[in-house]
Amino acid sequence: MSKVNITINGRVVEAEAGMTILEAAKAFGIEIPTFCHDPELSKTGACRICVVEVAGARNLPAACTTPVTDGMVIETESDRVVRARKVNLQLLWANHPYDCLTCEKTGSCKLQDYSYRYNVKESPYQGEVKKIPFDDTNPFFIRDLNKCILCGKCVRKCHEVNGVGAVEFMHRGFDSKVTTAFDVPLEESSCVFCGMCVDVCPVGALTPKQGLNQGRSFQVEKVLTTCPYCGSGCTYYLHVRNDRIVGITPNFDGPMNGHLCVKGRFGWDFVDSPDRLKTPLIKKDGVFVEASWDEALELVARKFGEVRAQYGADALAGLSSARATNEENYLFQKLLRSLGTNNVDHCARL
DSSP states (O other), X not given: OOEEEEEETTEEEEXXXXXXXXXXXXXXXXXXXXXXXXXXXXXXXOSOTTXXXXXXXXXXXXXXXXXXXXXXXXXXSOHXXXXXXXXXXXXXXXTXXXXXXXXXXXXXOHHHHHHHHTTOOSOSOOOOXXXXXXXXXXSSEEEOTTSOOOOOHHHHIIIIIIOXXXXXXXXXXXXXXXXXXXGOOGGGTTOOOOOHHHHHOSSSSEEESTTTTSOOGGGSEEEEEEOSSSTTOOEEEEEEETTEEEEEEEOTTSSSOSXXXXXXXXXXXXXXXXXXXXXXEEEETTEEEEOOHHHHHHHHHHHHHHHHHHHOGGGOOEEEOTXXXXXXXXXHHHHHHHTTOOOEEEOOOO
């Protein structure tokens, strides 16, 4: 691919032709703030927090949509740029709740982070404030559209990645909001509750119900693991605090698709269910009693041996689990075949 020479913050660098200013800056370790940008989505330049100053340009272009050109001179933190970003943030705060102390997004909210970065403490702009009803009707996440900054990432994720198109912008101007067709509840729409919208929301407008008040983002340890629901092998991060799972986020850089379905994203509460077995059970005199692993495995091995000796290996069969990885299922079928049977099946869904 051809190269172009650009100057960014006084530094002459060589960038790939076709890159946007945002991509070029990131390639050289320069962070430009963004709300609406996502590398997986179409470029809209809607939020304008990523504006930069380009020598010779009349206006401040959006870094996420403006391609670099040979000889371009760019300033990402000039006085003019900083003033524009501060006004942008002040306008957002003019119609945004001031409940950061109790907001679940604290610690991972871009609006908070950028306000701290540019020392924006309040908004000088006064006027009408949105009062959209709080929506906690669905079982998976809360929608507080009063905190929505209309970046549109959830809309584009739903349309461009998931392909469901359950949400879209409704109304115009001050009355704009992201909602379903005819503003029906999410559970009555085409939403499949995959949680992609929750994962890309830069503020506290979309919040998972599970893990509420269980820990801020900076209080949890993130543990990379594989989803147990099917054999696809999607990976995600368990958010662990005090030896308990309090949340899950996708591994966007994983070998699979970087996203989760509704089961993988929200169906992890079975881990701490009081109904889970904690030890093997063996039926004695018609009653299940607790046993050690050695005792249970010895019993299974002995019964397998007795059945095979009396009826032949084809009397044995194995049904594997959808909550096992491909590797575990492979080992399972190897075990059954080592016993002399090809009677192996698997339920690929729950």
